[in-house]
Amino acid sequence: MLIADEFFLVAHNDSRGKAKLHPAATGLGLAAGLLGELVLFGRITVSAGLVTVLDRRPPADALAHTVLDQLIGEPQHQAVRTWLSFLAQTGVSSVGERLARAGVLRRQESRRLLRTSLSYVPVDLNAAAWPATRLRTLLERPEPPSVPDALLLGLVAATGLTREVLWSAGPLAHHRLGVVVPALPAPLKELVGHTEAAVGAAVLRGFP
């Protein structure tokens, strides 16, 4: 499962698909997940606050392909923060759709008081709850997590989801989480840093 997918499931770890995380941070976390996927695919890199395309070949995943095309199509925008804000706007629906296509989630439209709200409900509760459980067990083991898992853990910490994931874990797990981000490869470490900064900026502005 790709980074943004797992982040989505961690952030909506609930039988009715309700968000565990406020919308601003959810969107930014998903956006960072999408950019992170492209970094891991070797298509882009992040340094000095800018995104640079390294390889224009489309990745296998349709959404990752779309995001890469967007990056290639608008070379005048390079700032990581711009792309985080832009991808955050559609993060929930684009990643939600990807999970729906994969059969993990089911679209559910509900009408309440003139407003139609769209949510993504888990098809199999255990499968949807798995990423959070997996992250928790990862931190209970002494060996360091793989790079994709470390990135996911970094995004969980950057968006403020740590307590949701580590609710039952001991201080050792919290300590290991603190070591994970500094050990990330430089582009991913910077991506996590910008995500944390963007989430903090959203809190400071007082926007939901």
Add this chain to the structure above:
Amino acid sequence: MPPAATVDRPSNVSDSLARGRLGVPSVIFFVLSAAAPLTVVAGVVTTGYAVTGVTGIPLAFLVVAAVLALFSVGYVAMARRLTNAGAFYAYVARGLGRPAGVGAAWVALIAYNALQVGLYGAIGAAAEPVLQQIFGGSPAWWVVALVAWALVAILGLLRVDVNGMVLAVLLVAEILVILVFDVAQVSHPAGGSVSFATLSPDNLLVPGVGAILVLATTGFTGFESAVVFSEESKDPKRTVPMATYLSVAIIAALYAFSAWTMTVATGPARIVDASREQSTALIFNLAGAHLGDTAVTIGQALFLTSLLAAMISFHNTTARYAFALGRERVLPALFGQTSPRTGAPRVASLAQSLLGLVVIVLYAVAGWDPLVQLFFWGGTGGGFGVLLLIATTSVAVIAFFARTRTGETLWRRAIAPGLAAIALTAVIVVAVDNFAILLGVAPDSPLRWAIPAVYPVAALLGLLWGLVLRGSRPDVYARIGLGAESAVAEAPLVTPEPAPAGVEAAR
């Protein structure tokens, strides 16, 4: 990808990010909604007349507005080049060095907390007529204050920033009520003729002038927040400066006019005595005589909602300040945590609420006067702290532009902030001299020195703490002043200083 290729071509990214962008009116609304005009007009101005006994308050608003407009010239110019631009200490950290920034941050924390907690002192007086009307009786002030406190504490945690639309409606209603009251006051002058006596400059040549200048500054608190919306505004180069200047102008015009019309209605010679007798009820009593009971009831209800809105807004501001400092690790990292579901700065909000509770209980148990000793002292004490911050920031602006090569004009980078710094320093000197008058205590009261001394002590301790951080925790030192952006401090934002980029795993 050469940056030269930036011709104006259609961009999905720009378009979709521009959709929610704010124009000048929206930013002004954000700024003014924190200002809570009726709180200032009905509460601060009347209590100000009563405590200081100085009649130059209308003029003081205009003088302070002129100084703040001058200050804003350099302030908005520097804001564009700064991360975390909403907080004065960020300017100080960039302009005068990080240790000074920590000192300014501590001063800011105290000042904003004083302003917020002070508001609990007025809520009892504001609620009394409303409760009287509904229930035919009213409990002790601290009961009302505790109810308001609980409301603020819960809303702060849920981060229900009172809905923007509700705030806008309340704000417009408040301003309308104030203007209607003002017109009634002007059209029914005491003694039959409108007196301009309180607008004469010699009202500012009296011993208490420093006191009313601080009081006026309190009324402007919040004008600095327009710069927060730099990234969200349609055109940061135009929107933010326009919104800042217009906010200052609107606040100045409204408060000066209202403070003046009060003196017209009572007669310049009677305003101090009338304020002492009637306190926060003064403008409602004046309105009642000419406009009837309905207008008064509406005004009193809006005074209550205005205070509540101000409490919530200052609570959130203060909590965000502590949150930003927590993110920098200047305060414990705990303060930088948010509640996942709401995004509220949970620990910072709880800490602010705890302080409010302690102060309310303390005043209730000790039996101190809530209106003068909590509301007015909190408001003016906090306002004095904000004044110190603004003055320091104006110096920081000069220092910043002296070191940074920019295309700004000499007026923006040196002359305007320089004049503002001189004027603000003069105001501070007079204010310290007049502090006994500001508080309404005897000239030999220890409080007269104790309250203003809080700030230099805090600034000094903060400065020392900043120096300690430089020696012992360079990773934290590098983050000072960056607020939420400190998360990327290890990367390129760090200016060339002896800040090793080394990252220790365990903090």
